[in-house]
Amino acid sequence: MSPRTRHAVLLGTAVAAVAVALAGGVSAQAAAANLSATFAQTSVWTGGYGAGYTIANRGDAPATGWTVEFDLPAGTAVSNSWNSVETRSGQHYKFSNAGFNGTVGPGASVSFGITVAGSGLPAGCTVNGLPCAGGQVTTPPPTTTTTRPPTTTTTPPPAGDTVNVSTAAQLQAALANAVPGQAIKLAAGTYRGSFVTTKAGTAAKPITLSGPANAVLINDGPSGDAPDCPTPTPGWDSGYGLWLSGAPYWTLAGFTVQESKKGIVADNSPHTTIDGVTVHHIDEEAIHFRRSSADSVLKNSTITYTGLVQPGYGEGVYLGSANSNWACHGNSGGVDRGDRIQVLDNHIGPFVAAEPIDVKEGTFDGVIRGNTFDGRGISGENSADSWIDVKGIGYTIEDNTGTFASPGVFANGYENHNTSTSPSFDNGCGNVWRNNKSDLGGVGAYAIRISSVSKCAANPNVVYASNTVTNAESGLTNIPVTP
Template identity: 45%
Template sequence: MRTRRTLLISALGATAALAATATAGIPAAADAAPPAPAAAGTIEVSTAAELKSALTSASPGDTIHLADGTYPGNFKASTAASPGARITLTGSSKAVLTAGGGYGLHLNGASYWTVKGVTVTGGQKGIMIDSAKGVVVDTVTVHGLDMEGVHFRKSSSGGVLTNSRIYDTGNDGRGMGEGVYVGTANTLSDKSDGVQILGNTIGPDVGGEAIDLKEGTTGGRVAGNTFDGKGLTGNHYDDSWIDVKGNNYVIENNTGKNTTNNGYETHSQQSGWGCGTVFRGNESNLSGATGDKQLAINVTNFSGSCGTTVHASNTVTAGKGLTNIGVTP
């Protein structure tokens, strides 16, 4: 294997190592300090085989750096890091993970990883995040998929997707090509809570909603994104930029154009869910919408026990209006 690890050892660590060598064989004092943790390193990779090896061998604090090039295959990481010692997978957009099916990149139990800069294309799904807390996906490009682009699943809480571009998904034509998918349909056991989706460009040619926020998930934030719904199929009700089925989400300062029906929607797929959403500062251009409602924000199951707040700072161009409920200043 040609993987190269560059150790970053501090002067203090080097001195400690020399001292340990000099005193080999001498019993340690009862109050001696514990050994210092292994120093973080950078793993340079340039082939698919090297990448698979690095994903397996990386330790908390390490960085895996991809050279520009194509990396064919399906890639998986399952080592958990920590908030203070993340594992980072990074490269430019010219470092392209190309799957021939399945998941392009699967973070399975790989909590506190950062994935930055790379491109993921081909396969069924782009970046799948399972049972992994605190994952950050930053400045990636995801496209050319049969189904969804980025999926936070199996109680992958506290994740962030930011500054990324997702387009050309759902190519199997079944309306299951969401740009971003949070949670699991028809279950309340997937607690992928507190996921933030910030400053991304999603679309065109996304075969499902740009963002689908499932029942069972709560407390996320969707802000500063740009949506282009050109390519929505209408299958499985994929007729809006965002469909909120979870609770207590904040949807703010997003911009959308091109939709087959409404801009943003809430639904109660399970009793007590699809509630507590706050919409503010969103701009909706419904020119060309073909549905029978054509609202910027369509709210279902609105009641005293399942409220939604639509602020007057939301705006709409064309269509039939801003919302079907009262507006809050």
């Protein structure tokens, strides 16, 4: 090729490049994830504390994995963790995403929790090798464009509106006006007030309320004149941290509820999903599925410090209602039918003053799996002296780990009772225990004590040999073990 020809080709290429730049502008900066990790204590007690990290993506592309690392001072150690994969080298800790929470979309967040023995706080935090404060959000350089005639385009509406809230008043308005498919997102901060909704989602379009662990709901109530049976009433504040009433198909995720009369209450709200929430320092029970809030799920959540006012009434998780309360809450043929509720992979305790899980009569076919129970602080009042009391029917209780140590009052790991009701059910019958690990701390009698034997002859309870126990006064169970 002659020099003249080569010059012509180069000139033509340059002109073409200029034309492309003028037509489309300077190309935008490549999309990238930008992760930060925020630490927050959720509860503090003598000798330790509970805490969590919220990993947020401030970038404009999804993050497909995360690892948070930090150091703890000598004398302080992580004793338990959840929603992450933990590794340790001396006082250096590394927490990587679990299989279900590795992807963090732009503007989204995930969290994991830890229980710490000692008072020292994390230092030198990094996320994916960068400071936990996150990289600086970059702004693409201005683009150069040519002026074009206006064009008319049609943009479809988003699939489900997003409502961002940062104040208590905004949250109350969002709850009052929620519609199916809507996503309500809490900013970090403290929200004080009465938070209740009576709006229903649908199976195809559930309503979501989500936020980071340092988005904290507090209800300083109750106040006003309460109705005979709890129902949202003008002029009355229930004192509940968050109340779903006649509001099925909600998903609650990530945030914290504390310093309220009750934590989260679902009344006549089936298909409620509670995922990754923290509930602590509650006067009574932390989470209550009530008035036939069937087919609901509680998972990946942390509950500590309940029953601060009346210890025997401070359950971690309450499924259904005692038959003595069916006059108020028995909305299914006179019975509170909180059936098929699943309680999965939660950390409950320490200082849950009543049972970590109380399964009430008249409820059927639930699943309690993969939970960790820390029995410290169980009060012994009002028969609160076990990790779980089962009066329901047909429950599967498996793969849980329970421990007990002072202080507290402890009788057995799992207790089972048959309660007479009308209409008559075989309460306390047909339940199955398998692959549960129990450490009774040298105090409790049996890991699993079955009291409903003769009354359950037609639908017996089954304790499999895969259950194990240590430090028990009497042994694994008081009934024959099934291989």
